[in-house]
Amino acid sequence: MTRPAGPGVALGLTGLRASIGGSRILHGVDLTVPEGGVTALIGRNGAGKTSTLRAAIGLLPATGTVRMLGADVSGWPTHRIIRRGVGYVPEDREVFAGLTVRENLRLAETGGDPRYAEVYRLFPELRERAGQRAGTLSGGQQQMLAIGRVLLHGKQLLLIDEPTKGLAPRYVTEVVRALERAAEAATILLVEQNVHVVRRLARQVVVLDRGQAVYAGDVADLDDAGLVRRLLGVSGAA
Amino acid sequence: MSTFLAITLSGLALGAVYFLVAAGLSLIYGLMDVLNFAHGVFLTLGGYAGWAMATRLPGALPRTAAGFLLTTAAAILGGALVAAATELLLIRPLYGRPVAQILVTIGLDLALTGLLLGAFGSDSRAIPVPAWLTGVTVLGGERAPNGDFVALGGGLLVLAALTWFLRRTRYGIIIRAGAENRAMVRALGIDVGRAFTVVFTIGGATAGLAGLLNSVVFNSALIDPTQGDQLLIFAFIVVVIGGLGSLAGSAVAALLVGLVQVYVGFYAGSGSGLAQLGNVSVVLVLAVVLLIRPRGLLGATA
Amino acid sequence: MTGARVLARLSGRAPAGPAGPDLAGPRWAGRAVLAAGVAVLALIPLASFSLGGILPGAVDVVNSAGTLQVLGLCLVFAGVALGFDLLFGFTGLLSFGQVLYFATGVYVLDIALSDWHWPVLPAVALTAAVGGALAVVLGAVSLRVRGIAFAMVTLAFAQAGYYLVEDNPHGLTGGDTGLVLDTTRLPAALVGVANTRNLYWLALAFLVVAYALVWLATESVTGRVWLAIRESERRAETLGLRPFRFKLASFVLSSLIATAGGMVYLLLVGTAAPDSVASLTVTVSVLVMVVLGGVGTRWGAILGAIVYVYLQQYLLKIAAEPSFASLPAPLRVPLSQPQFLLGALFVVFVLFAPGGIAELAARARGRVARPRREEGTGADGER
Numbered sequence: 001m002t003r004p005a006g007p008g009v010a011l012g013l014t015g016l017r018a019s020i021g022g023s024r025i026l027h028g029v030d031l032t033v034p035e036g037g038v039t040a041l042i043g044r045n046g047a048g049k050t051s052t053l054r055a056a057i058g059l060l061p062a063t064g065t066v067r068m069l070g071a072d073v074s075g076w077p078t079h080r081i082i083r084r085g086v087g088y089v090p091e092d093r094e095v096f097a098g099l100t101v102r103e104n105l106r107l108a109e110t111g112g113d114p115r116y117a118e119v120y121r122l123f124p125e126l127r128e129r130a131g132q133r134a135g136t137l138s139g140g141q142q143q144m145l146a147i148g149r150v151l152l153h154g155k156q157l158l159l160i161d162e163p164t165k166g167l168a169p170r171y172v173t174e175v176v177r178a179l180e181r182a183a184e185a186a187t188i189l190l191v192e193q194n195v196h197v198v199r200r201l202a203r204q205v206v207v208l209d210r211g212q213a214v215y216a217g218d219v220a221d222l223d224d225a226g227l228v229r230r231l232l233g234v235s236g237a238a
Numbered sequence: 239m240s241t242f243l244a245i246t247l248s249g250l251a252l253g254a255v256y257f258l259v260a261a262g263l264s265l266i267y268g269l270m271d272v273l274n275f276a277h278g279v280f281l282t283l284g285g286y287a288g289w290a291m292a293t294r295l296p297g298a299l300p301r302t303a304a305g306f307l308l309t310t311a312a313a314i315l316g317g318a319l320v321a322a323a324t325e326l327l328l329i330r331p332l333y334g335r336p337v338a339q340i341l342v343t344i345g346l347d348l349a350l351t352g353l354l355l356g357a358f359g360s361d362s363r364a365i366p367v368p369a370w371l372t373g374v375t376v377l378g379g380e381r382a383p384n385g386d387f388v389a390l391g392g393g394l395l396v397l398a399a400l401t402w403f404l405r406r407t408r409y410g411i412i413i414r415a416g417a418e419n420r421a422m423v424r425a426l427g428i429d430v431g432r433a434f435t436v437v438f439t440i441g442g443a444t445a446g447l448a449g450l451l452n453s454v455v456f457n458s459a460l461i462d463p464t465q466g467d468q469l470l471i472f473a474f475i476v477v478v479i480g481g482l483g484s485l486a487g488s489a490v491a492a493l494l495v496g497l498v499q500v501y502v503g504f505y506a507g508s509g510s511g512l513a514q515l516g517n518v519s520v521v522l523v524l525a526v527v528l529l530i531r532p533r534g535l536l537g538a539t540a
Numbered sequence: 541m542t543g544a545r546v547l548a549r550l551s552g553r554a555p556a557g558p559a560g561p562d563l564a565g566p567r568w569a570g571r572a573v574l575a576a577g578v579a580v581l582a583l584i585p586l587a588s589f590s591l592g593g594i595l596p597g598a599v600d601v602v603n604s605a606g607t608l609q610v611l612g613l614c615l616v617f618a619g620v621a622l623g624f625d626l627l628f629g630f631t632g633l634l635s636f637g638q639v640l641y642f643a644t645g646v647y648v649l650d651i652a653l654s655d656w657h658w659p660v661l662p663a664v665a666l667t668a669a670v671g672g673a674l675a676v677v678l679g680a681v682s683l684r685v686r687g688i689a690f691a692m693v694t695l696a697f698a699q700a701g702y703y704l705v706e707d708n709p710h711g712l713t714g715g716d717t718g719l720v721l722d723t724t725r726l727p728a729a730l731v732g733v734a735n736t737r738n739l740y741w742l743a744l745a746f747l748v749v750a751y752a753l754v755w756l757a758t759e760s761v762t763g764r765v766w767l768a769i770r771e772s773e774r775r776a777e778t779l780g781l782r783p784f785r786f787k788l789a790s791f792v793l794s795s796l797i798a799t800a801g802g803m804v805y806l807l808l809v810g811t812a813a814p815d816s817v818a819s820l821t822v823t824v825s826v827l828v829m830v831v832l833g834g835v836g837t838r839w840g841a842i843l844g845a846i847v848y849v850y851l852q853q854y855l856l857k858i859a860a861e862p863s864f865a866s867l868p869a870p871l872r873v874p875l876s877q878p879q880f881l882l883g884a885l886f887v888v889f890v891l892f893a894p895g896g897i898a899e900l901a902a903r904a905r906g907r908v909a910r911p912r913r914e915e916g917t918g919a920d921g922e923r
Binding site: 273328331332335337338341342344345346347348349350351352353355356357467471474475478482514515517518521522524525528529532533 | 634681684685686688689691692693695696697699700703704706707820824827828831872873874875876877878879880881882883884886887890891894
Binding site for chain 1: 408411412414415418419421422423424425426427428429430
């Protein structure tokens with residue numbers, strides 16, 4: 001079910017186990033994200049998708065092995081993992097409400113030559129609202145800010161958690177466009193509930209259920225309604 | 239009327255000193271979730287650092303403005319160094335255990351104050367300062383202590399400096415962001431540990447200054463080992479009333495507490511023979527604020 | 541902790557006992573040690589031999605008045621620390637204000653005895669009533685908030701008490717200089733240096749009663765609820781428990797023990813001053829005692845208090861001796877201040893053995909202490 005972690009693997013998780021407040025959430029997740037393109041991580045609510053991302057970058061203490069961009073980063077502090085060229089866009093965006101848009105972006109600078117021009121071209125609203133407090137932005141605008149943060153530098157691996165959740169359709173379109181652009185240069189592991197977005201963006205899918213990876217295959221496999229029903233319980237919805 | 243102005247000036251000056259202590263405490267708590275009891279001994283050590291410098295300056299230098307600047311610099315530096323050492327040696331090893339961190343600051347306060355008591359006894363030492371600092375200026379018929387102006391000036395200066403730091407520098411932005419969401423700051427590739435040390439050091443620096451000013455302005459330029467802890471209680475009250483983590487809240491609450499303490503103490507206290515009425519009223523203000531609005535006047539929701 | 545586990549605890553099916561280092565040996569072994577300990581303590585006033593200079597009293601004999609008074613003080617604070625641990629270690633409430641009730645015990649009893657010349661029993665009853673009423677009222681008010689806010693409100697009330705005592709309203713409290721107990725209404729058995737042993741036994745009785753109360757309370761269903769509240773108040777609420785009344789019960793019991801301790805203190809020492817019975821220093825000392833001994837283990841608070849008070853008194857005695865002044869300054873300065881040594885010891889413990897002496901004992905027995913997760917932090921220690 002998992003491919004061996006060899007060259008061309010951006011992220012490899014082996015036996016990842018984690019608990020939150022005494023409850024076991026991840027029961028030994030094994031998954032591989034091949035280099036290049038978008039891999040979608042799908043599953044029912046509560047399957048552990050967000051926890052998998054957070055555990056991979058050290059925001060959730062976990063046991064098991066995490067290999068990222070050619071190195072074993074298990075147990076590394078989060079900021080060190082990020083500095084290797086990883087970007088994280090959390091569920092619920094988590095922009096800093098008390099800071100301005102510009103300050104939020106400035107915080108995301110990790111070195112020389114941040115590509116503000118690129119980010120502003122994708123999200124012109126961010127330039128218009130540069131001095132506005134991020135807490136007063138709409139959900140869609142906050143999402144653009146959250147994605148813009150990780151696009152300032154040429155990250156090689158992006159972990160993105162439900163970027164279209166709760167967004168108006170026009171923002172969904174912009175987000176998808178931005179992610180397509182980002183996927184040209186980076187590997188993306190995308191947690192998504194929206195099947196259309198998954199079909200549009202992803203090449204591979206991994207299905208998570210009750211804290212374990214239960215299926216890995218091509219996105220075309222989702223056309224098999226019977227498979228989808230078996231894996232996810234409801235036809236057509238992830 | 240001019241008595242009222244003189245009292246008000248006193249209250250404002252007291253508020254300024256409270257702000258200096260509360261600002262550091264509030265920033266530290268906002269970013270690190272640590273209620274730093276060691277701030278008490280940072281205050282005292284700042285006073286002693288100033289005393290050490292002033293008594294070592296040759297001749298009449300400590301009694302000049304330039305000499306006093308050196309004394310002040312020593313106090314600030316002393317507080318900053320002790321705070322930095324505290325964060326690196328005692329707080330860092332306890333990362334992720336806020337209760338243990340609070341306990342270790344309690345222990346440090348106890349131990350260092352004990353050491354000072356052992357070295358200096360409970361007697362005060364006099365800090366040589368310019369004569370005009372302990373003198374008065376006659377304003378509109380009332381005698382206004384010059385020290386009050388210095389304290390007020392110091393408080394305003396630090397408020398401006400801290401505001402600039404938080405708004406304009408990268409570390410300032412990191413500290414503001416970290417107070418909101420520490421995990422996300424790490425997820426942007428930033429080592430919050432360094433921010434912790436920076437914020438602790440800033441707290442120590444302002445505490446050192448506050449300790450010196452408290453000694454000079456409100457204790458006749460005398461320093462003793464328990465001064466810091468006595469001031470610390472009021473600083474806690476100010477921080478909690480203003481809202482843990484809010485610099486503006488600390489400023490507002492500091493003025494409020496300083497003025498209440500002085501007004502009640504003067505107008506109500508001297509009449510009833512209860513000298514501590516001013517202090518009691520401050521404490522009751524704290525209880526009232528907490529019971530009505532537990533996060534303080536300007537604090538973020540817990 | 542999952543709901544199932546909390547329920548199991550509440551119904552008594554899970555292994556009982558406080559959270560913290562797991563010290564359970566066979567039950568009877570603990571009981572035997574306890575009984576032996578009380579017996580030894582009770583017999584101390586009959587021991588007229590010397591222990592070669594480690595005694596804190598002026599006369600170097602175990603049952604000298606000076607030593608007995610110090611030991612009595614150890615026992616008083618052992619009881620007070622135990623009461624504090626009930627609140628902090630078992631219910632998870634960090635109060636910086638328990639010293640207020642201790643001071644109430646001291647000052648109200650003194651006013652009743654010295655100023656109003658009441659007989660002993662009514663005076664004691666009055667003091668207990670005042671302490672209890674105060675605890676109920678202030679506790680109900682303070683418990684409206686949690687966490688740091690709760691700690692600060694309790695600190696505020698205790699400080700108000702300190703200022704009130706310092707102010708010496710109507711000359712009742714003696715202000716800064718303190719007061720001296722007027723012993724005319726006391727039974728003869730409790731007065732005079734020759735009767736120090738009686739006061740010592742009184743202190744021991746206080747500790748035994750306090751321990752019995754705490755033991756009964758923590759082993760009961762109420763005690764299990766306290767532990768559940770300590771782990772997570774929110775989860776306790778979702779299980780249909782109403783934490784407030786349990787927290788208040790813990791608060792009042794803890795405060796009553798402190799008040800009783802204050803009363804025994806007054807009888808034992810005969811004098812009181814705000815800095816030694818009503819100040820934040822006392823609160824901090826008790827906190828240190830409990831942490832040193834081991835939070836959440838009953839005997840830890842007792843042991844921590846005995847060690848702390850004993851060391852403090854012993855060091856003060858050494859520092860007063862003439863030979864001490866001839867020590868070189870780098871040795872003399874730190875040693876002359878018990879506060880420094882105790883504070884440094886505390887820091888070392890918090891860094892390396894946060895479970896206190898109890899944790900060291902558990903490690904020595906080869907048991908690894910169960911790490912205590914802190915309230916409000918996630919599994920990774922982050923908010």
